[in-house]
Amino acid sequence: MQRYLIFRVGQSIVALIGVSMLVFFLTRLSGNVLDLMLPIEATPEDFERVEKAWGLDKPMVVQYLIYAKNVLQGDWGESWKWGSGALDIVLEKFPATVQLAAFTLAISTALGLSIGMLVATKKDTPFDYGGKIIALLGQSLPSFWLGIVLMWVFAVLLGWLPTSGRGGITHMIMPAITLGWFNVAALMRLTRSAMLEVLDSEYVKLARIKGLPEWKVIWKHCLRNAAIAPLTYFGLVAGFLLTGSVVTETVFAWPGTGLLAVEAVQARDYQVVQAVVLFMASIFIASNLVVDILYAYLDPRIRYN
Numbered sequence: 001m002q003r004y005l006i007f008r009v010g011q012s013i014v015a016l017i018g019v020s021m022l023v024f025f026l027t028r029l030s031g032n033v034l035d036l037m038l039p040i041e042a043t044p045e046d047f048e049r050v051e052k053a054w055g056l057d058k059p060m061v062v063q064y065l066i067y068a069k070n071v072l073q074g075d076w077g078e079s080w081k082w083g084s085g086a087l088d089i090v091l092e093k094f095p096a097t098v099q100l101a102a103f104t105l106a107i108s109t110a111l112g113l114s115i116g117m118l119v120a121t122k123k124d125t126p127f128d129y130g131g132k133i134i135a136l137l138g139q140s141l142p143s144f145w146l147g148i149v150l151m152w153v154f155a156v157l158l159g160w161l162p163t164s165g166r167g168g169i170t171h172m173i174m175p176a177i178t179l180g181w182f183n184v185a186a187l188m189r190l191t192r193s194a195m196l197e198v199l200d201s202e203y204v205k206l207a208r209i210k211g212l213p214e215w216k217v218i219w220k221h222c223l224r225n226a227a228i229a230p231l232t233y234f235g236l237v238a239g240f241l242l243t244g245s246v247v248t249e250t251v252f253a254w255p256g257t258g259l260l261a262v263e264a265v266q267a268r269d270y271q272v273v274q275a276v277v278l279f280m281a282s283i284f285i286a287s288n289l290v291v292d293i294l295y296a297y298l299d300p301r302i303r304y305n
Contacts, residue, residue, distance in 0.1 A: 023277040033268040077271030086275035097256035101241035108180035116191025138185025147178040147251040164253035179248045
């Protein structure tokens with residue numbers, strides 16, 4: 001187990017280094033930030049002076065090595081648009097993303113597992129067919145389209161919910177549905193498939209022969225053994241809800257890190273873009289690492305060499 005943990009942590013570090021390199025070099029492809037920051041009447045000498053002051057005159061590889069060294073020392077750079085530390089800006093916006101992600105995760109997990117268990121125990125019934133329709137729609141509807149439709153129906157036509165912004169539960173309902181609809185469908189399908197496989201196993205048949213109540217057979221014997229596949233996806237869901245909310249936050253003007261990333265890209269604020277991507281990648285990789293570790297405790301049959 002210890003060897004496996006060391007191996008997985010090493011993989012995570014290599015992945016973070018790769019992400020930092022990709023985001024560093026790709027942000028430079030968006031164009032020169034000085035074209036946006038300096039006035040139109042700026043002379044070539046002005047460009048040269050600012051480039052030298054910001055270190056943009058150095059070769060790209062040298063710039064990356066300086067950036068990586070500063071990050072390891074806790075210096076993530078300073079925002080050119082907002083005029084403060086890039087990491088400080090990300091941390092300021094992060095609670096809004098966590099709030100929306102936690103609300104979405106709770107709802108999508110409860111619905112996905114519940115519907116998956118229901119349709120598995122009611123195979124080839126109207127419940128099962130209804131679940132298949134939910135799965136089809138959930139994994140085919142684009143999130144931006146769903147968000148706009150929800151906004152048009154419930155905010156514009158009916159006036160039940162606010163169109164945008166951060167507030168109470170009413171402000172989170174439409175963004176949570178938009179962000180979690182895909183995850184409900186995916187968790188439902190995984191739970192259904194895993195439950196159907198477990199329901200047909202010998203030990204479940206033996207438990208029923210012994211006369212155990214059906215609810216105990218389902219919850220105690222089936223769900224625990226069928227939870228491996230949903231748990232695998234759960235780690236991806238947790239990371240996705242925190243890192244993949246760019247579209248949803250943009251549609252509903254939710255002031256989180258997703259909207260911050262869009263604004264930083266538009267402003268060519270390299271430091272903030274790099275901070276957002278690296279910070280979110282760390283969370284995504286860490287969530288998957290935790291899921292991998294939980295495997296050994298959830299199912300004793302799993303052994304790592």
